[in-house]
Each structure stands twice: as C-alpha cells, then as structure tokens.
Amino acid sequence: MAESLSVFRGDRLVLDDVSLTLERGGALLLTGPNGAGKSTLLRVLAGLRRPDGGALLWDGEPITEDRTAHAARVAYLGHQDALKPSLTVRENLALFARAGGGDMDAALKAVDLLHLSTLPARLLSAGQKRRTALARVLLAQAPLWLLDEPSLGLDAAAVELLGEAIATHRAQGGLVVATTHVPLPLGEVSHLALPGMPDQSRGWWGADETDLTGDAA
Numbered sequence: 544m545a546e547s548l549s550v551f552r553g554d555r556l557v558l559d560d561v562s563l564t565l566e567r568g569g570a571l572l573l574t575g576p577n578g579a580g581k582s583t584l585l586r587v588l589a590g591l592r593r594p595d596g597g598a599l600l601w602d603g604e605p606i607t608e609d610r611t612a613h614a615a616r617v618a619y620l621g622h623q624d625a626l627k628p629s630l631t632v633r634e635n636l637a638l639f640a641r642a643g644g645g646d647m648d649a650a651l652k653a654v655d656l657l658h659l660s661t662l663p664a665r666l667l668s669a670g671q672k673r674r675t676a677l678a679r680v681l682l683a684q685a686p687l688w689l690l691d692e693p694s695l696g697l698d699a700a701a702v703e704l705l706g707e708a709i710a711t712h713r714a715q716g717g718l719v720v721a722t723t724h725v726p727l728p729l730g731e732v733s734h735l736a737l738p739g740m741p742d743q744s745r746g747w748w749g750a751d752e753t754d755l756t757g758d759a760a
C-alpha cells in the first residue's frame with residue numbers, strides 16, 4: 544500500500560523510507576512520540592498531502608491515477624472534530640449520510656448518541672463531540688478508516704463502542720490505520736512504531752502484533 548514514503552515538514556525529514564502493507568480486514572497501529580510523524584503519515588495515506596518520495600498504491604495502482612476515487616475510499620478522523628457548532632448532531636451528520644449512504648440512526652446508535660441527536664454541537668462535551676466525529680466515519684461507508692488518536696476524550700464505554708465499530712468494519716473487509724498513545728481495543732493488529740517509542744509500550748498490542756519497517760529522522 545505505501546512504498547518507501549518520505550516526507551519533509553519544513554526542512555526536517557519527518558518520514559524517511561516508510562513502507563507498509565494492509566490486507567482487507569487488516570488493522571495497523573501507528574505509534575511514536577509527539578512529533579514522530581504519525582499524523583503526517585495518516586494525511587499522506589488519506590491523499591491529503593503528497594509525499595516527497597515514494598508511492599501510495601491501492602490494489603496495485605498508484606492513488607495519483609485517480610485522486611477522487613481515493614478520497615471516496617477514505618474516512619479520515621483528524622484531531623479536530625470539525626463540527627458546525629450551531630447545527631444539531633443529526634444535521635452535522637446529514638451531509639455525510641447523504642454522501643456515503645450510511646444509516647444515520649445505526650451510526651448514532653453505534654456511538655450511543657441517539658438521545659443527543661437533536662442537540663446543537665456547541666452544547667456537546669468533548670467526548671460527545673468525538674463520538675459524533677466517529678459516527679461520521681461510520682456514515683462515510685469507506686473501506687479505509689484513518690483514525691488519528693480515535694480514543695481521545697472518550698470514556699471507557701465509548702472506547703468499547705469504538706472497538707466494536709472497528710471489529711464490524713474489519714469483518715466486512717474494511718481496513719483501519721490508527722495512531723495512538725494509549726492501548727486500543729483492536730484485536731489482531733500490525734504495529735508500526737515510528738522512532739523514539741519508549742520500550743515500556745512494547746506488549747500493549749498483544750501477542751499478535753507484527754512489526755513493520757519504518758524509519759523516521
């Protein structure tokens with residue numbers, strides 16, 4: 544999927560020769576210290592940022608062949624929840640439901656937000672906003688989920704719902720790449736540690752973790 548990616552931010556080589564492959568139903572955890580380049584890599588995978596070197600392939604074809612098609616494959620959850628404060632939860636999600644064709648009530652239920660669906664987004668707590676942003680990912684009905692610290696601000700129950708949503712997505716052949724600083728309930732995953740990860744984080748990912756090649760400067 545990604546071959547020998549390199550990315551400069553300013554004059555710093557943040558990602559140097561990073562390669563990874565994901566099969567249908569697969570999941571990859573990206574870890575590394577603050578500034579290691581996790582969000583940068585997610586943005587490259589999303590097609591939101593061009594790499595300075597290397598290639599991104601989907602089913603063997605470079606994504607540059609058809610960027611619109613790649614955008615339609617991706618559901619991207621960034622650090623910012625990007626909700627319109629004056630619109631209700633349901634209104635915020637409506638656009639994504641139309642574009643992706645997902646089931647609004649099923650998505651709201653999956654993140655336990657049905658009871659808050661008519662509340663303006665400005666009245667939501669941080670965790671409720673994050674749940675809304677996750678519902679947007681579900682509604683996109685895209686095969687590739689790119690999740691930047693998805694559990695940020697979520698309580699234990701919501702983290703469990705996140706795990707269930709990811710498991711369902713994977714069971715349907717979906718792919719997930721997630722960055723995290725804390726363990727996530729993802730089941731069997733590959734793991735790419737960008738340099739600098741402290742040793743004590745080893746073992747978070749369980750016996751099934753697989754280390755991939757990755758270098759960063």
Ligand SMILES: Nc1ncnc2c1ncn2[C@@H]1O[C@H](COP(=O)(O)OP(=O)(O)OP(=O)(O)O)[C@@H](O)[C@H]1O
Nearest residue numbers: 552553557575576577578579580581582583584722
């Ligand atoms: N617009 C920019 N111009 C220059 N450098 C940038 C820019 N945006 C980010 N960087 C730098 O790129 C590096 C990688 O940032 P990135 O956000 O990918 O890290 P991260 O691993 O996701 O960090 P965190 O764990 O803090 O979220 C950082 O050193 C950051 O300062």
